[in-house]
Amino acid sequence: MPNNTIQYSLAPMAGFTDAAFRRICGSFGADYAVSEMISAVALTRDDRKTAELAKITPGEPPVVLQIFGHEPEVMARAAEMLLSGDYRGCSYAAPPAGIDINMGCPVKKIVSNGEGSALMLDPDRAARIMTAVREVCERHGVPASVKFRLGWDSEISPAFARRMAEAGAQKITLHCRTREQMYAPSADPTAAARAVEAIRDTGVPLVGNGDIASRGDAQVYLDGGCREVAIGRAALGDPWLFRRLKNPAEPEDVRPPLDEVKRLVIAFVADVVREKGEERGVHESRSRAAYFIRGMRGSAALRDRLNHAETLEEFSHAVEAWEA
Ligand SMILES: Cc1cc2nc3c(=O)[nH]c(=O)nc-3n(C[C@H](O)[C@H](O)[C@H](O)COP(=O)(O)O)c2cc1C
Structure with a gap:
């Protein structure tokens, strides 16, 4: 570079x-x-x-x-x-x-x-x-x-x-x-x-x-x-x-579409789980996923569900079911 x-x-x-x-x-x-x-x-x-x-x-x-x-x-x-x-x-x-x-x-x-x-x-x-x-x-x-x-x-x-x-x-x-x-x-x-x-x-x-x-x-x-x-x-x-x-052509005031946010959160958590194992990965991801959804509609309820998720599958289902 x-x-x-x-x-x-x-x-x-x-x-x-x-x-x-x-x-x-x-x-x-x-x-x-x-x-x-x-x-x-x-x-x-x-x-x-x-x-x-x-x-x-x-x-x-x-x-x-x-x-x-x-x-x-x-x-x-x-x-x-x-x-x-x-x-x-x-x-x-x-x-x-x-x-x-x-x-x-x-x-x-x-x-x-x-x-x-x-x-x-x-x-x-x-x-x-x-x-x-x-x-x-x-x-x-x-x-x-x-x-x-x-x-x-x-x-x-x-x-x-x-x-x-x-x-x-x-x-x-x-x-x-x-x-x-x-x-x-x-x-x-x-x-x-x-x-x-x-x-x-x-x-x-x-x-x-x-x-x-x-x-x-x-x-x-x-x-x-x-x-x-x-x-x-x-x-x-x-x-x-x-x-x-x-990229100056990218608008600064448009949030990424909900589907993209969901995909990213799920992929991220799957990645953390791959690196750190399911129990630790899911636990660590609860607070970290909260950053991605902060301020969006229904984020408090989703956070609550994520806090009770114990497996990657439960975590992913909660995110997929989220309707912002
Ligand atoms: C949770 C957290 C952990 C941090 N850990 C480190 C660290 O390990 N090493 C470091 O040099 N700075 C660390 N920082 C400072 C950040 O690198 C950065 O300097 C600071 O957050 C200011 O930048 P920002 O306003 O863009 O967050 C940490 C900051 C936060 C919030």
């Missing part, structure tokens, strides 16, 4: 951006997707569930694997394991398209370990992690990237972005909120423009992220100099968004 082509990616979301969902978003035009965050420590300790998060299956768009941790050596070892496929349970239909470092997660359990967005409070350590992971990626010929927020409680992202670019980041994704803001109030895309300015001479591209649900939302980031945008929550019930973002 030439450098000047705008890319639209699926942002990493723990509990959501698994293989089945990445595949759907790819089918609607996501240029690549980022995995759920993977614990570097757990991977190096041979944790089976962690290895599952790194699975890449047929039919997915290119998948960047995201790792989190706070020790440069452990992060580098995890990157090496992921890129060489040298860990128990490794299963790749295609090799990982890169390694992304999580420096944005706001969750208490993570930041209390000095990981995720806590790394923004320790730029020296963050830079050592970045450099160590970049060295591994370099050996494997894939890019090393990093994703972070505006800062902990105030905007330091321009300086932090510069530091990460100098430490070896080849792409930077900025979620335009501070850690303190968690997921509200609205993201501030003008901050992305300030970070772009700070790294302009390094040539490292900035990916804008936060509250993108329409072409207009994406355009604000692109006008500020972002070369890509990453979509998170808006894609959860609306993977069609990727098609609309990439």
Whole structure:
């Protein structure tokens, strides 16, 4: 893909951006997707569930694997394991398209370990992690990237972005909120423009992220100099968004026909079940399917039926019988 082509990616979301969902978003035009965050420590300790998060299956768009941790050596070892496929349970239909470092997660359990967005409070350590992971990626010929927020409680992202670019980041994704803001109030895309300015001479591209649900939302980031945008929550019930973002001829105010929504939900759940087994797949799919039907007529009643479905067959019947 030439450098000047705008890319639209699926942002990493723990509990959501698994293989089945990445595949759907790819089918609607996501240029690549980022995995759920993977614990570097757990991977190096041979944790089976962690290895599952790194699975890449047929039919997915290119998948960047995201790792989190706070020790440069452990992060580098995890990157090496992921890129060489040298860990128990490794299963790749295609090799990982890169390694992304999580420096944005706001969750208490993570930041209390000095990981995720806590790394923004320790730029020296963050830079050592970045450099160590970049060295591994370099050996494997894939890019090393990093994703972070505006800062902990105030905007330091321009300086932090510069530091990460100098430490070896080849792409930077900025979620335009501070850690303190968690997921509200609205993201501030003008901050992305300030970070772009700070790294302009390094040539490292900035990916804008936060509250993108329409072409207009994406355009604000692109006008500020972002070369890509990453979509998170808006894609959860609306993977069609990727098609609309990439195709200006697609109307933005028309919902997909009900039959298509039903087909997609059933195919999605079948896919999750294939990946994770029926019991876990159906249970996990209840809340995830709710995103696809949110706001539609009869969605509350359908949600209720889905919450009682135990098998893929029951789940599919409930969706098929739904009259919106
Ligand atoms: C449920 C959930 C899980 C998330 N998990 C991750 C994660 O594993 N790694 C990460 O870097 N960001 C994670 N994020 C943050 C998103 O990637 C994104 O930065 C944020 O949701 C803002 O983008 P949006 O407004 O398009 O959703 C998560 C967000 C949500 C809502």
